[in-house]
Amino acid sequence: MQSFIKLLFVLLAFAVAPLGLFAADTTPTKKVAVKLSTALWPAAPAPAAPGAVAGVTGGTLVVFGGDHAAAEAQVLTLITDANAARWQTVPAPFVRAWSAVAQTADQMIVIGGIEAGQVSAAVDIVRWIEGKLVRTALPPLPVPLAGAGAGVISGKDGEKLYVFGGLKSPDAKAAETTLWVLDLKKPDAGWAAGTPLPGAGRFLPIIGAQNGALQVLGGREVRSLPDGSTAYAPTAENWLYNPTPPEGTNTRGWISRSALPQAVAGGVAVSSGQAHLLILGGDTMSVVGKPWALALDGVAQPALIYNVITDAWVDSKVPLAGAGVGAVRRAEGEVLVFGGAGAQAVTQVLINRNVRVLSWMDYGVIACYMIFISGIGVYFSRRNTSSANFSLGNREVKWWAAGISMYATGASAISFVAIPALAFRSNMVYLFPLVMMVPSYFICAYGIYPLLRRMEITSTYEYMERRFNRPLRLIASAQAILMQTFGRAAIVLLLPSLAISAVTGMNVFASVAIMGVLTTAYTAIGGFAAVIWTDVFQGFMKMAALILMICVCIYALPGGFGEFVQIGKTYHKFDFALLTWDVTVPAVWVMLLGTLIATTVTAAGDQPNIQRVFSAPVKEVRRVTAMSIVCGIMIGVIVNFLGIAIFAYFHAHPENFDPTSQNDKIVPLFATQALPPGITGIVLAAIFASAMATVSSAMNSVATMFTEDFYIRRYPQATDRQRLRTLRATCYVTGALGTGTALLLASLDLKSIMVAWNQIIALLGGGIVGLYSLGMFTKRANGKGAICGAVASVLMTSCVKAFTNLHWATYTPLAVVTCIGVGYAASLFWARDQRDLTGLTVFTPRINKS
Numbered sequence: 001m002q003s004f005i006k007l008l009f010v011l012l013a014f015a016v017a018p019l020g021l022f023a024a025d026t027t028p029t030k031k032v033a034v035k036l037s038t039a040l041w042p043a044a045p046a047p048a049a050p051g052a053v054a055g056v057t058g059g060t061l062v063v064f065g066g067d068h069a070a071a072e073a074q075v076l077t078l079i080t081d082a083n084a085a086r087w088q089t090v091p092a093p094f095v096r097a098w099s100a101v102a103q104t105a106d107q108m109i110v111i112g113g114i115e116a117g118q119v120s121a122a123v124d125i126v127r128w129i130e131g132k133l134v135r136t137a138l139p140p141l142p143v144p145l146a147g148a149g150a151g152v153i154s155g156k157d158g159e160k161l162y163v164f165g166g167l168k169s170p171d172a173k174a175a176e177t178t179l180w181v182l183d184l185k186k187p188d189a190g191w192a193a194g195t196p197l198p199g200a201g202r203f204l205p206i207i208g209a210q211n212g213a214l215q216v217l218g219g220r221e222v223r224s225l226p227d228g229s230t231a232y233a234p235t236a237e238n239w240l241y242n243p244t245p246p247e248g249t250n251t252r253g254w255i256s257r258s259a260l261p262q263a264v265a266g267g268v269a270v271s272s273g274q275a276h277l278l279i280l281g282g283d284t285m286s287v288v289g290k291p292w293a294l295a296l297d298g299v300a301q302p303a304l305i306y307n308v309i310t311d312a313w314v315d316s317k318v319p320l321a322g323a324g325v326g327a328v329r330r331a332e333g334e335v336l337v338f339g340g341a342g343a344q345a346v347t348q349v350l351i352n353r354n355v356r357v358l359s360w361m362d363y364g365v366i367a368c369y370m371i372f373i374s375g376i377g378v379y380f381s382r383r384n385t386s387s388a389n390f391s392l393g394n395r396e397v398k399w400w401a402a403g404i405s406m407y408a409t410g411a412s413a414i415s416f417v418a419i420p421a422l423a424f425r426s427n428m429v430y431l432f433p434l435v436m437m438v439p440s441y442f443i444c445a446y447g448i449y450p451l452l453r454r455m456e457i458t459s460t461y462e463y464m465e466r467r468f469n470r471p472l473r474l475i476a477s478a479q480a481i482l483m484q485t486f487g488r489a490a491i492v493l494l495l496p497s498l499a500i501s502a503v504t505g506m507n508v509f510a511s512v513a514i515m516g517v518l519t520t521a522y523t524a525i526g527g528f529a530a531v532i533w534t535d536v537f538q539g540f541m542k543m544a545a546l547i548l549m550i551c552v553c554i555y556a557l558p559g560g561f562g563e564f565v566q567i568g569k570t571y572h573k574f575d576f577a578l579l580t581w582d583v584t585v586p587a588v589w590v591m592l593l594g595t596l597i598a599t600t601v602t603a604a605g606d607q608p609n610i611q612r613v614f615s616a617p618v619k620e621v622r623r624v625t626a627m628s629i630v631c632g633i634m635i636g637v638i639v640n641f642l643g644i645a646i647f648a649y650f651h652a653h654p655e656n657f658d659p660t661s662q663n664d665k666i667v668p669l670f671a672t673q674a675l676p677p678g679i680t681g682i683v684l685a686a687i688f689a690s691a692m693a694t695v696s697s698a699m700n701s702v703a704t705m706f707t708e709d710f711y712i713r714r715y716p717q718a719t720d721r722q723r724l725r726t727l728r729a730t731c732y733v734t735g736a737l738g739t740g741t742a743l744l745l746a747s748l749d750l751k752s753i754m755v756a757w758n759q760i761i762a763l764l765g766g767g768i769v770g771l772y773s774l775g776m777f778t779k780r781a782n783g784k785g786a787i788c789g790a791v792a793s794v795l796m797t798s799c800v801k802a803f804t805n806l807h808w809a810t811y812t813p814l815a816v817v818t819c820i821g822v823g824y825a826a827s828l829f830w831a832r833d834q835r836d837l838t839g840l841t842v843f844t845p846r847i848n849k850s
Contacts, residue, residue, distance in 0.1 A: 034278075034303045034316035034351055041336070041346035044074050044087055050294055051097035054326025054339025055108030058128030061346065062108065063326070063339040064092040067292070071095050073133055076346065078336075093126055093135035098292060100207075102150035102161055103328065109138070109152070111163050112145040119144040119169055123182075139190050141180060143168055147203035147291065148176070151214050153243060158185040160243070162194070162214050165202045167222075170291060173230065175201030175222050179241065195253045199237060203291065208269030208277040210308045211425075214241040215257075215277060217306075218264045220291070233287045234263035240308070248426025248586060250578050258311045264301060266294065268327045270335050272305070272351060275425075276659040279304040280320050280327060280337050280349065294341050303349065305659050309425050310647060311571070312654035320347065351659050356672040358504050358680065365681030366688065369541075370518055373534050373692065377522025380529040387723035390527035391458055391704045392615040397532055399620035403627020405532045405697075406612040408539035411635050412492050412694035416542060416687055417499055419636075421664045423573075423643025429586050431640040432576040433595035437629050440599035445625040447842050448604050448776060449613045453621050454839060454846060459708040460610045467775040467840045468783035476768060477709040480607055484698040489738030492694045494745050496687045499665045503658065503672045504684075512742045515692055520735025523696045524728050528615065531696045538689035539631065545686030546638045549667075552674055553645035557652050567648040574644075583806050594809050597769060597816055599632075601776070605768040607705055608697040646670050695738065703730035767793040769812065770819020779841055781824050782833040789823020 048054065049066025056062065056078075064073030073092040076085055099113030099120075108126050112119065121141040127134045141163065148166030152159060163180040179194035202219030209215070216239045220232045236259040242252050260279070267282025282301050283294050305314040326339040327349075335349040384390050422430060452463060461480070465473035497511035522530050557563040568574045577588040603609045616624045646666050650657045656673040671683040707726050712718065718726075767790040774781040774789060781789075793815040800806055800814060839846040 034305070034318045034349060036303075036318055036320060037348040037350070038345040040348045041076065041078075041085055042087060043344040043346065044076070044338070045344075046074065047344045048074075048339045048341060049097070050341040051099075051114070051292060052339055052341065053096070053099050053101055053108075053110055053113075053126075055101050055103050055110075055126070056326075056328040056336075057107050057126060057133075060128040061326075061328070061336065061338055062126070062128065062133065064133075065094070065096050065099065065113070066341075067097045069095055069097070075128065075133075076338075090131070090133060093124065093133045094122075096120060096122075098146045098204075100145070100148040100150040100163060100166070101326065102152050102163075103326075104152050104159075109150065109161060111150050111161075112141060112148055112166060114146045114170070119146045119167070121145065138187050139182065142191050142193070143176075143178075145176065146170070147220075149205040149207035149216065149219070151207040151209040152184070153209050153212060153214060155212055155244060158183055160184065162207075162209075162241075162243075164197070164207065164214070164216055164241075165205045165219060167203050167291060171230070173222060173224065175203045175220070177201040181243075194241075194243075197239060198254055199239065199256075200235075202235060202237075202265075204265040204283075206264070206267045206269050206279060206282065208271065208279075208308075210271045210277050211246075211275060212242075212244065213246070213308070214243070215239075215269065215306075215308060216241065217269065217277075217279065218260055218267070218282065220265045222291075223287075229289070231287050231289060232291050232293075234265045234284060236260040236263040238306075246426065247422065248429045248578075249572075249575070250580050250582055250587075258313065261304065261313055261315060262301070267301070268337070270327045270329055272329075272659045274662045275307050275309045275657075277306045277308060278335060278349070278351070278659070279306060280335070281340055305351075305654075307650070307654055307657055307659075309663070310651040310654060310657070312651050312657075314654045314659075320349070356504060356680075358506065358672075358684075359677035361678040362681030362684065365678060366685045369685040369689065370514070372537070373689075374518060374522055376534050376537070377526035377530040380526040380533065383529060384525075384527040384724070387707070387720050387727055389529070390724055390727045391700070391707070392611065393528045393532060395615055395617065397529075397612075397615040399616050399623040400627050401532050401536050402612040402616045402620075402624045404539045404631055405535035406609055406624065406628040407631035407635060408535040408542070408690075408693045409608050409612070409697040410632070410694075411539070411542060412690055415639065416546075416690040417496060417667045418664055419639040420643035420646060421666050423640045424647045424666050425663050427573050428576040428640055428644070429578055429588070429591065431636055432588065433591040434633050434636045436592050436595040437599050437633055440596055441625055441629045443600045444603065445622040448600060449610075449621045449625055450618070451776065451839065451842065451845070452604060452610060453613055453616075453618050458614065459705050460604065460607050460614075461705065461709055463604075463775065463840070464771065467837075468771075468781075468786050472771070472783060472786060473709060476605075476771070477705050479768075481702050481705055484608070484702050485734050485737050486741050489695045489698045489734065490741035490745060492691050492698075493739060493742040496668075496691045497742075498746070499668045500684055500687065502661065502665050503669045508746050509743055511688075512739060512746060515688060515695070516735060516739025516742065519692045519695045520699065520732060520739070523699045523735070524731035527727075528611075528700055531700050532612075532615070534696060535693045538686075538693040541689050542686050543635065543638065545683045546635075546642055548679070549670065549675075549683060550638070550642050550645045552679075553642075553649040553670070556649055556674060563652070564645065564648045567651055568644055571647070571651075573647060583810050586807055586809050590807065590809050590813065593813050597812055599629075601772045601816075602769045602812075604772045604776070607701040608694075611697075611701055611704065642667070649674065698738070699731050699734045702734045703727045706730045767791075767815060767819055770816045770823065773816060773820050774823045776841055778820075778824055779837055779843055780832065781827045782830055784830050785823045785825075785827025788826035789819040789821075792822035793819035 048063050049069040052066030054063045059078050061076040071092050072089050076087050096113035096115040100111040102109040111123050121144040123138040125136040145166035148163050150163045152161050161182045166176050177197040181192045181194050200221050202221050205219030206217040221235050223231045238257040238259050240255045240257050264282035264284050268280050270278045272278050280303050303316045303318050303320050327337045329335050337347040388394050461473045461477040464476055493512050497508045500506050501508045554561050554564050580587050671680050711726050770793050771786050774786050796818040797815045837844045
C-alpha cells in the first residue's frame, strides 16, 4: 500500500506541472466594466459652479462655493428610499472656489482656494450636524494655495492630511511642488513640509490614497510661452508618494509610475478594494490661457481603473463627464459622483466583479480529492488499536513521511495564500532568510530534537515539568490547546473559504462545514497514521499545484520567461535583502534572526511539529529534520516565485484583476481568472488540502496534549482502551469547537478578529519560545525565574506594539531575548535548582546517545 501511495505522489508531482503549458487563458472570463446610472438619485435643482466644493458628511451630499456662487449650499440626504430623496438649500459655511477637498469617513476637509479674489490658506472641517453645515477651523496652510489636491492616509502612526500642488496666486509663473502634511490627531503641532515632487509643479491634480500611499495623477502645469505670456497644459504624469516604506522595502518619498493613458486635470480618484483607484471625470483640453478654464461642453472622459501595486491601467470604455467633481463610496459598494462644474446629476458608478462560478469539472476534482482523503482515514482506522498508535504511530513512522508531514503541517492554507500575496505586493526579502534553515538543521538535528526525542515523551510540554515545574507544564499545555482549537483550527478553516468564496461565489459556510466535518472524521477514525499519510499526499498536491500556477503565469505572458524577468527587474521584485539598521522595516539581520528562532526553538514548543519527531525512531531524527528542512526551503522558494509570477501576469493582463478584490486573495483570484475548468479545481483542492493538513494535525495534537497532560494526571489508572477512547472523543470535540468557531467568525468582522488573533500570537508565542530556550541552553535558570521571564516577554511585546513603529518581524526576537535575559537574571535571586538535569539541557546530555 505504501509503495503504491509513494508512486502515486511522484507521478502527481511530475505530471501535473506540465499541464500549465496548456492551461493558460490570457483572456478574462468577464471584462472589467463600469456601469453608470443617473436614475437612482434626483438631479440638483441648479448646476454646480466651476470650482465648487463637493463632498459628503453625515450621510449627506454637499455642494457649495465656486466662481460667482451664492452663499448657499445644495445638500441631498442619502436616505434609504432614494426615490424620496430631495435636495434642499442651506447656508454655506463659507464661499471659496478651487479649494482642495479631502474626504474622510464622515467629514470633508476643505483646503485653501480663492475667496474674495484672494488665494486663501484656510483649512476647515465641514460636518453636517442637525440640518446645518458646521465649520471647524484647522491650522492654516503655511502658504496660500488654490487648485491644490489633498488626501488622507490612515496608518499606525495616526491619520494624516496631505496637501500637494496648487497656485500661490492666480497669475503664478509656476505651480507648487511642495507636499504639506498635518497630523489630524495632533493638529496643534502644525503643518510639516514633506519631500518636494522631483518633477514640475502642478495644480488641479487628481489625488488618491490607496495601499498606505499617496497617488498624484495628472494635473495642469504652468508653461511660459516665447511671447512672454503664460499657458496651462494638462499632464499625464503619475507619481507615487510613500510616507512610510512599502512592505519589503526601505524606500520613502516619490516614485515615478506609469503615465495615464491621456493627460487630464480636475478629476477625482476613489479607492476600490485594496489595490485599485477609480479615476473619474476630468478635463483634457491641451492648452488653455486661463488657469481655471474648463471644457464644460467637451468630450466626456472614460472612467479609468488603475492598480497601484502592478502599476497597470484599464480603460473601462465608459465615459463620464465633469471636471472638479466630488465622489463618495457608500457602504453598499457603489460610488456616487456629483458636483462637477456645470453638472446637476448624481451619477451612480458600479464596478462589475470578476467572479467565476465553478464548473462541474472543478467540483468533480474537489470531490475526488475529498473521497481519496476519506479513504486514507478509513484504511488506517483498522490499525488504531492502542493510544500509542493513535498519538504517535507507535513511534515507527517512516522518516521521510514524518518529514514531509512536518512541512505540510506548517505550510497551511494561510501560508499557501498569504505568502504569495506578500511577495506579490513586496519582493523576495521574505525568501532570503530561509538560508537560516541550513544552520537550523544542525541545531535541531544534533541538539534540540535528539534531546527531546530521547526523553520518550508524548506531549512536548512534559519537558516543562521535568525541567522546571508542573504548573508551567499545565499552563503552557492549556494555552496551546486553546490556541490550536479556537485559533489555529478555526482561522485555517475560515480564511481559505473566504478567499475562495470571494472569487467563485462558493458558500463560505458550506466550505467550512465540509472541511471541518471531513477532517474531524478521518482524524478521529484514522489517528496519527491517517494524519501522516494524508499530510504526505496533501504536501505533494500543494507542491504540484503551485508549480502548475507558476507555469501558467509565465506561459501567459506575451514575452514568456524573458518578460517575467524584465517585469521583475523593473519593479524590483527580485530584491532579496534590506541592508539597513532601520528596525521599522524588514532589515535582513532581523529577518535572519527571526527565521533562525522560528525554525529551531519555536518548533520545540509546537506540539503538531514536534509530534513528528516523536513519531520516528531515535536513529531517524536527523533524517526527519533534513526532509522537513528540504521541503520547507523548496516550498518557500516556490510560493515566493508564485507571488512574483502572479504580479507579472496581472501587470500584463490588468483587465483580469477584480478591482474590488483584496490583496490576500490573489491566489484563488488567479486560479479562477487564468485557469480553465478542471485545472482550477486542482488548485482549489490544493488550498483545501493545505487547510485540512494543518487542522488535522491541530486536532490530533490537542487530543494528545489533553490526554497526556490532563486526563492521565486525573486518572492515572486508566487502561489503554480508555485512553484511546479519550483521544478519539477529544478529536471529535476539538473538531466541533474549531468548526463551530470558524462558522461563527464567518458571520463577524473578520478584519478586527484577525488583528486581535495576531496580537495574541505575538504576545504569547515569544514567551513559550523563551521558556524552551531557558530550559535547553542554560543550567542556572529555574521555574520561578522562568515565570518572571515569560511575564516580562509579554510586557515587552505589548509595549513595543503600542508605543513603537518597529516592524512586526522584531516582535518574536525581542520577546525571546527578554524572556531569556529576565528569566536568567531572576533565577539568580533564588537558590539553584537541585533537580537532576541529565538529558534536559544541551550541556548535560545523556551518556547513551544512541
